[in-house]
Amino acid sequence: PQHILRQRTRRGFDVGRIDNKEHMGGILMGGTKPMSRIQFDKYDKDCSGTIDADELQDLCRSLGHHITAAEIAVALRTLDRDGNGTIDYSEFCAWWRKGESRWASIELNEEELAKLNQAIVYFNFFDSDKSGMISASEFVALHADLVKNGYTSKSLEECLIDVDASGSGSISFNKYTDWLERIDALK
Numbered sequence: 001p002q003h004i005l006r007q008r009t010r011r012g013f014d015v016g017r018i019d020n021k022e023h024m025g026g027i028l029m030g031g032t033k034p035m036s037r038i039q040f041d042k043y044d045k046d047c048s049g050t051i052d053a054d055e056l057q058d059l060c061r062s063l064g065h066h067i068t069a070a071e072i073a074v075a076l077r078t079l080d081r082d083g084n085g086t087i088d089y090s091e092f093c094a095w096w097r098k099g100e101s102r103w104a105s106i107e108l109n110e111e112e113l114a115k116l117n118q119a120i121v122y123f124n125f126f127d128s129d130k131s132g133m134i135s136a137s138e139f140v141a142l143h144a145d146l147v148k149n150g151y152t153s154k155s156l157e158e159c160l161i162d163v164d165a166s167g168s169g170s171i172s173f174n175k176y177t178d179w180l181e182r183i184d185a186l187k
Contacts, residue, residue, distance in 0.1 A: 036096040040089050050086035052076075065103055074116045075106035083132035083172045119177050133170040136160060151185040 043059040044051055051059065056079075057072050067075065079087045079095050087095075095102050126142040127134050134142060143156045152159060163179040164171050171179075 036093050037089070039096065040092050048086070050084075050088050051092060052086050056087065060106075065107065067107055070113060070117065071106060074113065074120070077120060077173050078106065078116075078177070081172065081174055083174075085132065116177070119180060120173070123173050123176055131170075133172055134176065135171075136164070136169050139163070139171060146185070151180075152183055154183075 039059065040051065043055045043062075045055055045058070046052075053072050053076050056076060057067070057069075060067050060072070060075075076085070076087065079091055081091050081094070082088070122142070122145075123134065124130075126138050126145075128138055129135075139160055140156060143152075143159050146152050146159075154162070159179075162182070163175055
């Protein structure tokens with residue numbers, strides 16, 4: 001695909017040129033900013049170093065994807081790998097590098113949206129300290145509820161090892177939903 005690159009001239013004017021050079025490791029050949037950085041900076045309107053829900057909605061709309069407020073909420077939870085409520089550049093890059101398939105992870109049909117919304121409600125309910133993470137002690141109650149509702153028959157220890165494979169002692173929303181998909185609880 002063609003990329004429009006900007007170069008700064010001696011007088012400080014931006015001169016656009018069309019270039020067919022591809023990304024290499026996230027950096028465009030020729031020393032210019034990667035498109036992911038250009039897009040991120042463009043929509044980080046408050047220059048906070050992160051993209052919030054409103055900025056994400058602006059980005060999606062300007063790229064021709066008119067997603068609902070509910071989808072934005074789910075997208076933010078999905079893309080926000082560290083659970084702080086915003087998307088930083090590394091989280092944005094992981095999503096941006098997927099190319100056109102990036103939209104599949106945030107544009108959901110009604111059934112998928114309902115299931116993810118249910119996962120958000122569950123996650124928030126069991127995140128009793130509202131830290132954006134579920135601790136091992138908070139997971140005890142969540143696990144009991146999942147067993148009661150027939151989503152898993154595995155022991156608490158087995159589930160905790162599975163959902164928190166890194167052993168960090170905390171479970172992000174993304175770890176949680178990835179785990180729910182693995183145990184077929186979202187199907």
